[in-house]
Amino acid sequence: MRKFFRPREYFKPETLEEALNLLAKYGESARPIAGGTDLLVKKPPEVEYLIDIASLPLDYIKNDGEYLKIGSLSTFHSIETSSLFKEGAYRILAESAHDFGQATVKNMATIGGNVCSAVPSADFPPVLMVLDAKAKIVSLAGERIVSMEEFFAGVRKTVLRSDELLVEFQIPKPPPHTGAAFYKLGRTSVDIALVNAAARITLRSDGVCEDARIALGAVAPTPIRAKGAEKLLRKKEIDEALVEEASQTASEETKPISDVRSSAEYRKEMSKVLVKRVLQKSLKRAKGE
Amino acid sequence: MIKLNVNGEIHEVRVKPYWTLLRVLRNELGLTGAKLGCGRGECGACTVLMDGKPILSCLTLAARAEGKKIVTIEGLAEGLKLHPLQEAFIKNGAIQCGFCTSGMILSAKALLDRNLNPTEEEVREALSGNLCRCTGYVKPVKAVLEAAEIMRKGGSR
Numbered sequence A: 001m002r003k004f005f006r007p008r009e010y011f012k013p014e015t016l017e018e019a020l021n022l023l024a025k026y027g028e029s030a031r032p033i034a035g036g037t038d039l040l041v042k043k044p045p046e047v048e049y050l051i052d053i054a055s056l057p058l059d060y061i062k063n064d065g066e067y068l069k070i071g072s073l074s075t076f077h078s079i080e081t082s083s084l085f086k087e088g089a090y091r092i093l094a095e096s097a098h099d100f101g102q103a104t105v106k107n108m109a110t111i112g113g114n115v116c117s118a119v120p121s122a123d124f125p126p127v128l129m130v131l132d133a134k135a136k137i138v139s140l141a142g143e144r145i146v147s148m149e150e151f152f153a154g155v156r157k158t159v160l161r162s163d164e165l166l167v168e169f170q171i172p173k174p175p176p177h178t179g180a181a182f183y184k185l186g187r188t189s190v191d192i193a194l195v196n197a198a199a200r201i202t203l204r205s206d207g208v209c210e211d212a213r214i215a216l217g218a219v220a221p222t223p224i225r226a227k228g229a230e231k232l233l234r235k236k237e238i239d240e241a242l243v244e245e246a247s248q249t250a251s252e253e254t255k256p257i258s259d260v261r262s263s264a265e266y267r268k269e270m271s272k273v274l275v276k277r278v279l280q281k282s283l284k285r286a287k288g289e
Numbered sequence B: 001m002i003k004l005n006v007n008g009e010i011h012e013v014r015v016k017p018y019w020t021l022l023r024v025l026r027n028e029l030g031l032t033g034a035k036l037g038c039g040r041g042e043c044g045a046c047t048v049l050m051d052g053k054p055i056l057s058c059l060t061l062a063a064r065a066e067g068k069k070i071v072t073i074e075g076l077a078e079g080l081k082l083h084p085l086q087e088a089f090i091k092n093g094a095i096q097c098g099f100c101t102s103g104m105i106l107s108a109k110a111l112l113d114r115n116l117n118p119t120e121e122e123v124r125e126a127l128s129g130n131l132c133r134c135t136g137y138v139k140p141v142k143a144v145l146e147a148a149e150i151m152r153k154g155g156s157r
């Protein structure tokens, strides 16, 4: 196998059908390129054909009342500046996009690329997980819908086949009294995450927790849900002590590694702190405070 | 063979599929204002404008740029008349070694093109992708705010 990134051909399909045909034709040796901010840093030497999907009409945000539908080629800049994400549970989308990388990278990086790169520290997967997002995946053979929890298969591994494209994220309308929050810990404000965490809480009208979702990134080979911690919160009236207990449980559910950015112990400890913060913030927002 | 629109001029260039826009600007077109710092998206020295938005030319395929309008630092001055941002950077001592300057100025230009009255926070946000090892950012930020003021008062562009 070649040692360097030297693709022999470049295609810029204008339609989804064209793109899918190219992917079907070249199989494993082809690779879609969206923003390129992951692919052109990694430069995988096995790629022979680059399928530039940036011209496909997949940069959109629509709300049909039941579902929020976000095209996979939406950039973090589009998400951060969308007027649809100024309030309510969707605020978490704009907030996490705000914390993403630096201004230039935001103009290029797409949310589809963020999810498909399947890097454990990616910022958007935990957000999509707490929002109960599903990915719409298409190929010449048809379409399938995969939930974010089933999407990741390991470090840089997903359930996507080489002939498939992720075209859209579908987010069900959150119930009333729902609040969500995201927090990212990096070495600097623009670095990739050491740990990131997202939460979403839905309250009943009497203030009891109807549903709670917690997701973390960079603490396991794939982004994870902290299901034990979620269970502690459901059907309870959430107070400080319960938030503390749930944060501790969430931290115990992580399986971080040590690397140049930080040690596993630090990541575990910080998971607790981050979960606590996102829970407190989500709770406040769910109460409309 | 691709056609690139750089600073309003059309160039026909033969490119390899994996060549970046930065490589083509520097090596094929001789436009060396955009710099190669890290080559991996971290430093912003390679920043250029594509359809008005600051992007990193080290992480953009040259072929991707076909059909788009590219502006590099070389495209800012009109003859011998510098852009107000360039003037303000010089006047405020916002340039030391200069390696980051073309990227900084282009990020700032994109900001001022959509908002001529930015806050300091907005300027810092806009320059967040442009690392500078020399100035400590205080003077570049001041220069951008000053250029904005001059442009609000009708200084050219």
Ligand SMILES: Cc1cc2nc3c(=O)[nH]c(=O)nc-3n(C[C@H](O)[C@H](O)[C@H](O)COP(=O)(O)OP(=O)(O)OC[C@H]3O[C@@H](n4cnc5c(N)ncnc54)[C@H](O)[C@@H]3O)c2cc1C
Binding pocket: A031, A032, A033, A034, A035, A036, A037, A038, A039, A040, A041, A072, A073, A099, A100, A101, A102, A105, A108, A109, A110, A111, A112, A113, A114, A115, A116, A117, A121, A122, A123, A124, A160, A164, A165, A166, A167, A190, A191, A192, A193, B040, B041, B042
């Ligand atoms: C300086 C810098 C800062 C960064 N900061 C952050 C950060 O703060 N947070 C963070 O999470 N990440 C960060 N990243 C990583 C990266 O920018 C993001 O993961 C980004 O969202 C990737 O999107 P892209 O469109 O550039 O992906 P690309 O590089 O185009 O693609 C990534 C991978 O996904 C595949 N792919 C892309 N789109 C699709 C699709 N629709 N269907 C199927 N496969 C697809 C590609 O084939 C490729 O393998 C940063 C990167 C850099 C260089």
Ligand code: FES
Binding pocket: B035, B036, B037, B038, B039, B040, B041, B042, B043, B044, B045, B046, B047, B056, B057, B058, B059
């Ligand atoms: S050279 Fe492009 S970001 Fe450093």
Ligand code: FES
Binding pocket: B094, B095, B096, B097, B098, B099, B100, B101, B131, B132, B133, B134, B135
């Ligand atoms: S002036 Fe030297 S890096 Fe900015």
